[in-house]
Amino acid sequence: MADEHHALTKAFSGLGGLGVDESTMVKTISKWQKQPDQKSKFRKNFPGFFTPNGSIETCEDDFVRHLKTEFSRFKNLMVLWAMHPHERDARWIHHVLHKSHPYTIIIEIACTRSADELLNIRRAYQSLFHHSLEEDVAYLIKENYSKLLVGLVSAFRYEGPRVDNEMAKSEAKLIHNAVKCSAPGEVVKNEELVRILTTRSKLHLKTTFEQYKNLYGKPIAEDLGVNLCLQETVKCIDTPANYFSEVINNAFNNKADKPTKRALNRVIISRADVDMDTIKESYNKQFGTKLEDVIAKNTHGCYKDALLSLVGK
Amino acid sequence: MATLTIPSSIPSPQEDCEQLHKAFEGWGTNEKLIVSVLAHRDAAQRRAIRDAYQATYGKDLLETLLHETHGDFEKVVLLWTLDPRERDAHLANEAATKWAPENRVLIEIACTRSSEELFAVRRAYHAQYKRSLEEDVAAHTTGDFRKLFVPLVSSFRYEGEEMNMSLAKSEAKMLHEKISDKKYTDEEVIRVLTTRSKPQIVATLNQYHNEFGNPINKDLKSDPKDEFLAALRAVIRCICCPEKYMEKVIRLAVNRHGTDENALTRIVTTRAEVDLKAIKEVYQTRNSTPLEKAIKHDTWGHYERMLLALLGCDEA
Numbered sequence: 001m002a003d004e005h006h007a008l009t010k011a012f013s014g015l016g017g018l019g020v021d022e023s024t025m026v027k028t029i030s031k032w033q034k035q036p037d038q039k040s041k042f043r044k045n046f047p048g049f050f051t052p053n054g055s056i057e058t059c060e061d062d063f064v065r066h067l068k069t070e071f072s073r074f075k076n077l078m079v080l081w082a083m084h085p086h087e088r089d090a091r092w093i094h095h096v097l098h099k100s101h102p103y104t105i106i107i108e109i110a111c112t113r114s115a116d117e118l119l120n121i122r123r124a125y126q127s128l129f130h131h132s133l134e135e136d137v138a139y140l141i142k143e144n145y146s147k148l149l150v151g152l153v154s155a156f157r158y159e160g161p162r163v164d165n166e167m168a169k170s171e172a173k174l175i176h177n178a179v180k181c182s183a184p185g186e187v188v189k190n191e192e193l194v195r196i197l198t199t200r201s202k203l204h205l206k207t208t209f210e211q212y213k214n215l216y217g218k219p220i221a222e223d224l225g226v227n228l229c230l231q232e233t234v235k236c237i238d239t240p241a242n243y244f245s246e247v248i249n250n251a252f253n254n255k256a257d258k259p260t261k262r263a264l265n266r267v268i269i270s271r272a273d274v275d276m277d278t279i280k281e282s283y284n285k286q287f288g289t290k291l292e293d294v295i296a297k298n299t300h301g302c303y304k305d306a307l308l309s310l311v312g313k
Numbered sequence: 314m315a316t317l318t319i320p321s322s323i324p325s326p327q328e329d330c331e332q333l334h335k336a337f338e339g340w341g342t343n344e345k346l347i348v349s350v351l352a353h354r355d356a357a358q359r360r361a362i363r364d365a366y367q368a369t370y371g372k373d374l375l376e377t378l379l380h381e382t383h384g385d386f387e388k389v390v391l392l393w394t395l396d397p398r399e400r401d402a403h404l405a406n407e408a409a410t411k412w413a414p415e416n417r418v419l420i421e422i423a424c425t426r427s428s429e430e431l432f433a434v435r436r437a438y439h440a441q442y443k444r445s446l447e448e449d450v451a452a453h454t455t456g457d458f459r460k461l462f463v464p465l466v467s468s469f470r471y472e473g474e475e476m477n478m479s480l481a482k483s484e485a486k487m488l489h490e491k492i493s494d495k496k497y498t499d500e501e502v503i504r505v506l507t508t509r510s511k512p513q514i515v516a517t518l519n520q521y522h523n524e525f526g527n528p529i530n531k532d533l534k535s536d537p538k539d540e541f542l543a544a545l546r547a548v549i550r551c552i553c554c555p556e557k558y559m560e561k562v563i564r565l566a567v568n569r570h571g572t573d574e575n576a577l578t579r580i581v582t583t584r585a586e587v588d589l590k591a592i593k594e595v596y597q598t599r600n601s602t603p604l605e606k607a608i609k610h611d612t613w614g615h616y617e618r619m620l621l622a623l624l625g626c627d628e629a
Contacts, residue, residue, distance in 0.1 A: 119432060119469075122469050123469075126469075126471045126472075126473075130471060130473055130475060131471050131510075132428075132468070132469055132470050132471040132508060132510070133469070134464070134467070134468065134469065134508050135470075135471065135508040135509060135510075138464075138504045138507075138508045139504065139508070147500075150464065150508075151463070151467075154447070154464065154467035154468070154469070155445070155447065155467065156432065156435045156436075156439075156445055156446075156447070156467070157445055157448075158439045158443060158444050158445045158448065159439070160439065160443055162443040162444075191459070195451045195452070195459070195463075198447075198451075199445060199447045199448040199451045199452075199463070200448055201444070201445070201448075
């Protein structure tokens with residue numbers, strides 16, 4: 001019987017992991033029909049959820065709030081799944097702008113969607129929120145990376161094959177200059193750096209990053225580590241699959257904060273129909289395990305099943 | 314309203330391109346024939362003619378025109394024949410790559426086209442130049458001008474009519490403070506002008522005028538030689554009163570010692586299918602003389618004929 005208690009505790013997200021195990025809960029209801037002792041024992045052995053209070057055990061408010069979050073992961077996932085991708089992206093950005101979540105979500109969306117997708121996201125944003133996307137980003141973000149973000153969301157990058165190798169080389173040097181000659185807090189405001197990152201085509205930028213490594217021996221993401229926004233911009237443009245793998249992996253850390261855990265839904269849903277295979281490969285390479293296995297181990301119930309279906313075979 | 318006049322029944326694109334081919338044949342070119350066809354076809358019709366010409370004669374009509382016509386006539390015919398968005402892309406490319414502080418063409422295009430039109434220009438720019446418009450503008454402008462022009466050409470303004478009056482008040486106040494401190498290149502000034510919707514900007518500038526006594530452009534005239542201030546004033550005029558802005562460009566173009574044909578050609582070809590009629594009315598009011606008269610006085614030959622045709626004033 002200890003197994004049933006263990007299983008139920010796990011189902012109620014008492015042993016970590018994301019989501020809840022609905023079917024175990026329902027099975028236990030019928031197993032424990034007319035057995036109040038079982039439930040009493042369950043409550044006595046689940047200190048996170050219940051605490052002794054006179055002759056009974058009462059709920060911990062914190063845990064009930066935690067349960068609310070865990071129960072709604074599947075709901076949130078399914079609503080996102082049903083939504084049009086442009087509305088999804090527009091709503092994520094709007095949410096981030098108005099509830100001060102990490103603004104890096106804006107960088108993720110602006111840099112990993114195609115030029116036409118970004119245009120359509122801007123259209124969706126206008127019809128949903130009656131402001132232009134760049135208007136809200138410029139107005140609501142006052143930090144030193146504001147210019148970078150406005151530039152990234154306003155871009156309509158050339159997507160053809162033409163690349164100017166000489167230009168890539170000289171712009172690699174300009175970037176290096178910006179890194180070396182600016183105070184750490186000023187790098188993200190450097191006009192040439194922002195110009196290059198927010199207007200050049202992605203192919204051109206990849207060439208530029210390669211040149212940077214050839215010239216200076218270090219990957220550019222490392223040298224731009226002085227600023228999280230710059231680093232993320234480069235990662236999203238250069239190696240999006242690696243970037244997404246990292247975000248997914250961070251979400252499975254039990255100590256991660258709410259936005260970090262929520263990122264799992266965002267990445268899986270937004271990439272399921274795009275480049276999930278590449279992300280799985282990258283995940284395996286980076287972390288030594290298969291993404292499906294990590295999901296199966298760290299999530300529960302319908303939430304787990306839905307994620308596994310999205311991630312595919 | 315447009316000034317372009319199209320006959321009620323027009324020949325097929327095939328017949329049109331045959332006429333044009335005749336116009337090019339032999340020694341010399343029949344410019345009159347070119348004008349009679351092209352100056353009386355809208356964008357879709359001109360595109361059909363170009364396609365028919367390519368299919369029939371295996372040559373690009375634009376290249377043939379380039380070869381067969383010269384000078385100002387060549388410029389006006391070429392610009393006119395292009396699709397409106399290709400034309401804007403061409404003008405923007407010229408303005409960006411040969412940029413000088415007194416050049417206002419980028420402002421004109423970025424601020425008088427609708428949001429969707431501006432995006433179509435950016436798309437046409439990719440196809441023609443294999444780079445993005447903002448990329449070229451950023452690479453060829455510097456300092457404060459870059460800070461203004463890049464967001465301007467990248468804007469995708471909301472086009473609803475709503476205005477937030479309390480926001481208009483607070484942003485008018487902010488603008489007044491910055492301008493009083495001569496902080497014309499301040500990020501906040503640029504933010505409002507390059508990201509707010511046009512109705513919102515108009516409401517903000519009306520608030521400015523009501524609260525502080527002067528229209529904003531008067532307060533932006535502190536230094537007549539400052540090209541950045543002139544650029545700001547142009548942005549504001551293009552957003553608030555584009556027809557008046559265009560009229561002034563034409564008026565200065567014809568009043569100069571010698572005419573600024575490039576400016577004249579640009580305004581006539583880009584507005585003939587849009588609002589050249591309204592611009593003509595503003596011109597008449599402002600100068601007490603019709604625009605046709607000024608053009609007849611200041612231009613001549615086939616160039617004049619083409620301009621008058623686009624103004625809807627040719628003797629058919």
